[in-house]
Amino acid sequence: MNTEKRIENEVFLKAYEELADALFRHSFFRVSNREVALDMVQDTFMKTWNHITKGKEVENFKAFLYTTMNHLIIDYYRKSKSGSLDALLDDGFDTEDASVDTVQSAEMSLVMKSLDMLGDGDRNLVVKRYIDGLGIGEIAESLGESENVISVRLHRALEKLKTHYRHE
Amino acid sequence: MNDFEQKIIQAGKSVSMTERERANIRAQLISHIKDTHSKPVASPYVQFFSSALYRHSVSFAFVAVLFFTGGLSTLADKALPGALLYPLKTGINEKVLSWFAVSEQSKKQLSITLAERRLFEAETIATEPNIPETVKVEHVKMLDEQLQKLEGGNARTQVAETEPTPVMDSSVTESSLMNIDATTAITATEAPMLMKMSAPAQDATTYESAAVISDMTTPAPVSGEEIKIVRDRIRTIRANLVIIRKEPSRSVEALDYEAKLLRTQRSLLSSTFEGKTDEEKRTILGDANAVLSEIELFLDESKATIKSSSQSTLQNDVPVQNLEGSLEKLEVRSE
Numbered sequence: 001m002n003t004e005k006r007i008e009n010e011v012f013l014k015a016y017e018e019l020a021d022a023l024f025r026h027s028f029f030r031v032s033n034r035e036v037a038l039d040m041v042q043d044t045f046m047k048t049w050n051h052i053t054k055g056k057e058v059e060n061f062k063a064f065l066y067t068t069m070n071h072l073i074i075d076y077y078r079k080s081k082s083g084s085l086d087a088l089l090d091d092g093f094d095t096e097d098a099s100v101d102t103v104q105s106a107e108m109s110l111v112m113k114s115l116d117m118l119g120d121g122d123r124n125l126v127v128k129r130y131i132d133g134l135g136i137g138e139i140a141e142s143l144g145e146s147e148n149v150i151s152v153r154l155h156r157a158l159e160k161l162k163t164h165y166r167h168e
Numbered sequence: 169m170n171d172f173e174q175k176i177i178q179a180g181k182s183v184s185m186t187e188r189e190r191a192n193i194r195a196q197l198i199s200h201i202k203d204t205h206s207k208p209v210a211s212p213y214v215q216f217f218s219s220a221l222y223r224h225s226v227s228f229a230f231v232a233v234l235f236f237t238g239g240l241s242t243l244a245d246k247a248l249p250g251a252l253l254y255p256l257k258t259g260i261n262e263k264v265l266s267w268f269a270v271s272e273q274s275k276k277q278l279s280i281t282l283a284e285r286r287l288f289e290a291e292t293i294a295t296e297p298n299i300p301e302t303v304k305v306e307h308v309k310m311l312d313e314q315l316q317k318l319e320g321g322n323a324r325t326q327v328a329e330t331e332p333t334p335v336m337d338s339s340v341t342e343s344s345l346m347n348i349d350a351t352t353a354i355t356a357t358e359a360p361m362l363m364k365m366s367a368p369a370q371d372a373t374t375y376e377s378a379a380v381i382s383d384m385t386t387p388a389p390v391s392g393e394e395i396k397i398v399r400d401r402i403r404t405i406r407a408n409l410v411i412i413r414k415e416p417s418r419s420v421e422a423l424d425y426e427a428k429l430l431r432t433q434r435s436l437l438s439s440t441f442e443g444k445t446d447e448e449k450r451t452i453l454g455d456a457n458a459v460l461s462e463i464e465l466f467l468d469e470s471k472a473t474i475k476s477s478s479q480s481t482l483q484n485d486v487p488v489q490n491l492e493g494s495l496e497k498l499e500v501r502s503e
Contacts, residue, residue, distance in 0.1 A: 012197075013197070016194065020185065021184050021185055021190075024185045025184065029179075038189055038192075041185075041193060042196055046200050049201060049204065111179045130180060131180035158173070165172070
């Protein structure tokens with residue numbers, strides 16, 4: 001492996017270390033399944049690597065990763081349209097997960113369930129805003145919508161979520 | 169931010185990959201990287217050929233080569249025997265020309281052109297010291313071969329002989345005299361003997377007169393001036409033949425005469441002519457002049473015919489005008 005390739009590898013793996021967790025988080029809250037979420041992360045990075053080795057330029061590495069993952073998530077939804085809630089109940093939250101506080105896990109599952117009630121579009125907004133920590137402006141730009149539209153949609157999504165949460 | 173929103177945020181923060189999960193995926197990635205590295209890599213020239221500036225460099229190079237070889241072919245056309253490009257001239261350029269000669273007439277024309285070329289080359293290299301003898305000799309062979317090709321299908325292969333011609337210059341006069349001698353069947357050698365037989369008493373005078381006669385008929389050395397006159401005549405005739413050749417009714421005959429002219433020129437080729445005896449030279453010159461006179465006769469006839477036909481055909485103005493212009497040229501000795 002020549003020097004250039006080695007440098008390429010190092011940079012790539014470093015990016016993985018820095019961004020993998022956040023990506024996982026995003027993916028997890030969208031698909032509500034840990035295993036699936038982990039697969040998503042892996043696939044996202046692999047696809048990005050393939051893209052680079054074909055000689056294609058990547059302007060914004062982070063943005064590219066998120067875009068790629070978004071495509072994968074959408075594909076995932078198309079494949080498993082029905083019974084996402086059932087899937088949640090079956091595969092659900094791994095209580096063996098060391099990083100998750102057992103006290104919070106009940107609350108967590110509630111949030112997850114409520115989140116699941118939303119359509120993917122709304123869910124995406126919520127995840128972007130509260131899980132990824134993006135501002136309204138950033139979300140608006142990434143989706144190609146006006147800030148106003150995003151703001152309204154987000155508010156409505158949150159209301160829906162609250163309703164589901166309270167009724168759980 | 170209200171409580172609810174905070175709940176969501178907290179939920180988010182609580183989720184992350186375990187170290188095991190992280191390592192697992194990393195390992196998978198490294199393995200994948202290794203796999204992709206062993207696969208065929210994009211050509212390092214991709215960037216060169218995809219850049220707007222150099223993309224068409226290959227096609228430019230190709231065109232440049234075409235232009236260059238085109239130039240080479242043109243240069244080759246001027247090449248002389250012994251030159252580097254000469255084989256290109258004869259082997260390729262002339263071969264290509266032969267591809268375009270489809271009709272009988274154009275084939276003939278091409279043969280004549282090639283023969284002219286060989287002649288020109290021969291004349292040029294004859295006096296050239298740098299060219300080895302072997303090359304010159306070989307080249308003359310080529311010339312003769314080409315001339316032989318002209319023979320095929322040509323009825324008039326023999327040089328016209330004994331007809332005394334109306335054209336009078338010094339060299340012609342002498343050869344005419346010789347011809348007259350031949351026709352009367354009294355040769356120079358026979359005359360003194362006859363005279364001897366008829367007047368046996370006057371031996372001394374007979375021999376004297378015989379000697380005088382034989383002196384008169386012994387060929388004088390050929391002067392450079394004579395040769396120059398013949399060559400000039402050839403040049404004029406050739407120019408006129410080319411013009412007449414364009415006239416459809418005359419073109420076939422004109423081509424035949426061109427071939428004849430070439431053979432005459434061949435006979436006068438310096439390299440072979442100079443080495444001959446005076447007697448031989450005289451003969452050659454005589455024959456040459458006879459041929460030239462014959463051709464000049466043909467040219468005069470053609471000229472007259474064209475003029476008369478141009479006067480009668482009033483409908484076709486354009487072609488007549490062209491010929492009129494050319495007829496002017498016939499009067500002038502051209503180079």
